[in-house]
Amino acid sequence: MKTLENKSVIITGAGSGMGRSMALLFASEGAKVVVADLKADRVEAVVKEIASKNGTAIGFAGNIAREEDVNKLMDACMAKYGTIDVLVNDAGIMDDFTPVADVTDELWNRVMGVNLFGPFYTCRLAVRQMLKQGKGAIVNVSSIGGLQGARAGAAYTASKHGLAGLTKNIGFMYGTKGIRCNAIAPGGVNTNIMEGASPNKFGFERISTGMASNLRMAEPAEVAELALFLASDKASNINGTVVVADGGWTAF
Ligand SMILES: NC(=O)c1ccc[n+]([C@@H]2O[C@H](COP(=O)([O-])OP(=O)(O)OC[C@H]3O[C@@H](n4cnc5c(N)ncnc54)[C@H](O)[C@@H]3O)[C@@H](O)[C@H]2O)c1
Numbered sequence: 001m002k003t004l005e006n007k008s009v010i011i012t013g014a015g016s017g018m019g020r021s022m023a024l025l026f027a028s029e030g031a032k033v034v035v036a037d038l039k040a041d042r043v044e045a046v047v048k049e050i051a052s053k054n055g056t057a058i059g060f061a062g063n064i065a066r067e068e069d070v071n072k073l074m075d076a077c078m079a080k081y082g083t084i085d086v087l088v089n090d091a092g093i094m095d096d097f098t099p100v101a102d103v104t105d106e107l108w109n110r111v112m113g114v115n116l117f118g119p120f121y122t123c124r125l126a127v128r129q130m131l132k133q134g135k136g137a138i139v140n141v142s143s144i145g146g147l148q149g150a151r152a153g154a155a156y157t158a159s160k161h162g163l164a165g166l167t168k169n170i171g172f173m174y175g176t177k178g179i180r181c182n183a184i185a186p187g188g189v190n191t192n193i194m195e196g197a198s199p200n201k202f203g204f205e206r207i208s209t210g211m212a213s214n215l216r217m218a219e220p221a222e223v224a225e226l227a228l229f230l231a232s233d234k235a236s237n238i239n240g241t242v243v244v245a246d247g248g249w250t251a252f
Helices: 017-028 040-052 067-081 105-133 154-177 201-208 220-231
Strands: 008-012 032-037 056-061 086-089 136-141 179-186 242-245
Touching (some): 008 017, 008 067, 008 105, 017 032, 017 086, 032 040, 056 067, 067 105, 086 105, 086 220, 105 136, 105 154, 105 179, 136 154, 136 220, 154 242, 220 242
Parallel strands (some): 008 032, 008 086, 032 056, 086 136, 136 179
């Protein structure tokens, strides 16, 4: 039997990078996937790729920072598959390494919207459904920036610390109800996340002082393997924790 045989899985940010790798890997492991992303063309491409490999997927184009879009996302999963067995909150955006003195309300709200409000909206609805099912697994993609103070700017760092806290709280609160919730803290991964970035000069200079201790960049597929494990019943005793996958960067 495949690792996620017949499980319904929602993956946000599944149009690119780690989310895309997870969608492809999970589908190859028998999951019925909802490929969710802001960008409709990316959603379509990933759904097609999964179908071309005889996997099962539907697409959902929407903004997870908007509660009404998240409601529709959950409805789409329920209408098609009838359960929400696994939720992966992967969608996230960077903050141009902006130090707090330069953070505008607009930047703060935008980063918090995607990186923290989005996962809050999805977790709230998914947990309600998982409670009815008596079972479910949530994987949140935090970052080593959710554990350390200077892998990004103020808003990103705060949002990813917040996501780590949300993860631990959900894991403990519902651990007796068949629901597990864990987070992944990747280090540097080769994805599109810096697309269109315009780094803050001072912030980037400060961050760069720690870059030399990064041993290597990872490929998205490497992180997807950890997400698959955490989403699966093989991780039955792993709950409410943040698992680092950074190739040793934070070991320094
Ligand atoms: N790349 C890294 O080095 C790194 C390191 C640590 C953590 N992360 C985290 O990993 C996650 C995935 O990032 P990635 O590196 O694969 O980046 P990516 O940019 O390649 O993929 C992220 C996807 O999320 C989508 N997205 C952005 N905002 C959205 C929204 N509001 N609603 C729905 N979808 C939205 C994007 O369209 C994109 O397709 C993010 O949460 C990121 O913070 C990345």
